[in-house]
Amino acid sequence: MTKLPKICRYCQQAAKLLNIGDAGYPYRLDYGPTWTCVPCQAWVGCHKGTKNALGGLANAELRIAKQAAHAAFDPLWQAKIRKEGCSKNKARNAGYAWLATQLGIPVERTHIGYMNLEECRKVAEICGSYSKNQKAHSKVSECSLKCAVKLAEWTGLEPATPGVTGRSQKPITAREVAILDIPKSPITT
Numbered sequence: 001m002t003k004l005p006k007i008c009r010y011c012q013q014a015a016k017l018l019n020i021g022d023a024g025y026p027y028r029l030d031y032g033p034t035w036t037c038v039p040c041q042a043w044v045g046c047h048k049g050t051k052n053a054l055g056g057l058a059n060a061e062l063r064i065a066k067q068a069a070h071a072a073f074d075p076l077w078q079a080k081i082r083k084e085g086c087s088k089n090k091a092r093n094a095g096y097a098w099l100a101t102q103l104g105i106p107v108e109r110t111h112i113g114y115m116n117l118e119e120c121r122k123v124a125e126i127c128g129s130y131s132k133n134q135k136a137h138s139k140v141s142e143c144s145l146k147c148a149v150k151l152a153e154w155t156g157l158e159p160a161t162p163g164v165t166g167r168s169q170k171p172i173t174a175r176e177v178a179i180l181d182i183p184k185s186p187i188t189t
């Protein structure tokens with residue numbers, strides 16, 4: 001099946017599917033095919049083994065915002081893994097379900113890979129305040145912040161936005177919101 005080309009959100013032109021070695025491929029290492037708009041310097045990776053984009057094309061500003069969103073969000077579900085020993089997917093999906101309620105948008109649309117600048121900044125704000133609170137209450141979250149930095153660095157030279165480079169994610173189920181054992185709003189002291 002041939003997927004329709006991704007449209008660049010900045011210039012509305014069709015993105016090109018580029019592979020390592022192609023002119024304009026955004027990474028020096030091989031992170032699989034990327035839908036890329038070379039003039040806009042915007043791109044997004046694909047689900048592993050497919051040509052299906054992980055999200056919307058992102059330029060440098062949005063990629064940084066996505067990294068900040070992940071740096072704030074990821075420690076929450078990573079702490080859940082340590083706390084409950086659940087799988088990465090389960091913890092992350094539960095985190096996204098929780099995030100959907102915080103943002104007031106449908107869980108199906110709640111994925112940092114598809115968010116715009118404003119949404120990414122909201123994620124960083126919401127999760128950042130919670131992370132600080134957790135840090136004050138738990139040594140575990142201090143570790144999880146370090147882990148999040150490693151996560152953000154693990155894919156490369158352009159620092160690696162999870163959701164921009166290729167890793168697959170399962171759909172989020174609403175019931176998993178109950179799994180994430182964190183309050184609906186940050187605890188203030």
Ligand SMILES: [Zn+2]
Binds near residue numbers: 008010040042
């Ligand atoms: Zn473009």
